[in-house]
Amino acid sequence: MGEQERMVEAVLFASATPVTVAELNDRMPHGCDAAEALVHLRKRYEGRGVHVARVGDAWAMRTAPDLSFLMQTETVETRKLSRAAIETLAIIAYHAPVTRAEIEEIRGVSVSRGTVDQLLEMEWIRFGRRKMTPGRPVTFVVTQDFLDHFGLESARDLPGLKELRAAGLLDNRPPPGAMPQGGEGDMDRDEAIDTGQSELFED
Amino acid sequence: MGEQERMVEAVLFASATPVTVAELNDRMPHGCDAAEALVHLRKRYEGRGVHVARVGDAWAMRTAPDLSFLMQTETVETRKLSRAAIETLAIIAYHAPVTRAEIEEIRGVSVSRGTVDQLLEMEWIRFGRRKMTPGRPVTFVVTQDFLDHFGLESARDLPGLKELRAAGLLDNRPPPGAMPQGGEGDMDRDEAIDTGQSELFED
């Protein structure tokens, strides 16, 4: 087993939170290639009780989901989310970057402050960049913690994302007769999808 | 890989504290033999970045001791030695073995404890043998680290040493009428002067 693989193994093992490749390279001696070591390490852990999982542009070791029955003592009670919070979260995940007004349009009701606050506080969502539409409203995007929590490698891996897009349900379709929204809003969204998740998680 | 080995692996990984064999057997499905699985798991992790280690009568996974350097990020800040420290060091280098009182006599001010401690800590000076004078004071000499740092083979190679000696500047002679150890009384006053220079190193 390569020395670099050992190092990556030790670092990922010791950390409860995902570690980026950049961080790995930083911590390993000069000249190491964490990315390559990760490929080998990931393979080595296939089918084992512990996995090497990708979380956005970071990596983490996680127990295999099929062994959850062993973990009663470790199970953490997550705060139960309200239906409004769950829907809001899903809308942010699938439509990101999305403004509050857009969330409200999709849900047909106004978004309560508490709902957004709760999601922000859980660090499942964060502010994205402002939209280039009048008023330059802030947008919301999901975080690495969100991906980590739901075991997603990236926001591209959201369940049913492709189908929704194919069905046009992620389109920003203005109501008939309404002023069509500036193309820029659409551009932001397309950009987020095209450039992938690294874009969503940068600062 | 045995299913039992996977289970033990996952439990040891996720547990916040070491787990006993009895606990493992409790958590695993009926009929499992945690002890045997542990033997295999331990073997599997031999030479890896992570070990299966015995902690008292329990088991835990730990990063390999030789990789502990990965668990700390070190930021090194380089600072110039204070003037007081350089002068003290120079005196020790040129006059070794030299007592504190002699250093004070040469510098004309008392030497703060912090300065000497700092040099000792840097391992640039060390204690030499005691002087065969009343009170048997300790002496200071420079170390191999000191010579290495300044690229010297021996203290004799200090530049200008011969010239300085020829000029009579290295004649270590107590001032007329003063006992060599006499500096102690002036300590408080002089230290006040000294701290001005070596403020950073005071404790």
Next chain:
Amino acid sequence: MTDPKTDEMTEQDPFTPEPQSVADRLAAEALIVDVDGFEGPLDLLLTLSRTQKVDLRRISVLQLARQYLAFVEQAKALRLELAADYLVMAAWLAFLKSRLLLPPDPTEDGPSGEDLAAHLAFQLERLQAMRDVAARLMGRDRLGRDFFARGESQQVERVRAIRYTATLLDLMQGYARIRTRDEFRPFVMDRDKVFTMEQALERMRGLIGFAGTWTDISSYLPEGWDVDPVKWRSATASTFAASLELVKEGKAELRQSGLFALIQLRRTERSRD
């Protein structure tokens, strides 16, 4: 897998759209409005649309509008407080209904009834889609419930090391500084050979009272300053300057008989008064 996956989303369908009499159903719905409430008109419409049991894209918006209006009527009859947005939606649906029923008026501007209906269907479908994926999301294996992070995480230690350095030159300069300190002092040493005018003046003021007769000012030089030529020069100059000062103050008189002759001094007669 195990039961903790009971989902927050299962409550999204608070009642089953069993075929019931319209009256029963409306009563049930009214009750729900009273107890739980819907999350707005769109939510209510989505719930109502489920009774049509068709793809949301092929839903009859006309039928939906009728159901909604009936619901609002019923709610009013039960004297339930309805939020303004429910009533706004009712008005909008009534308008939509009329558009859908009447043949399109070619002179009229704006979107057709079909366009509006299609958009409503889209909105309902989109909301439903979001609810579906939200349920799928919540149903995923989740950290801390289905898979776990390292239990005993080792914090990365942040070590801030301060490394002190010095160069050989620093060392040499430091040593030279100590060893040549005495050579910086010669200023002070030099001062030893200077007899300042202030010193001379002070000395002469003390002596002038006794100088009743003409006396060579060189006799006023301090003791021991007449041997070393450097000291003699300094003392002579300052004594002469001090003498001039005393004359200026009117306390003494000076005289010199010729070039390079002795300079003599005596106290003024007036100052004796």
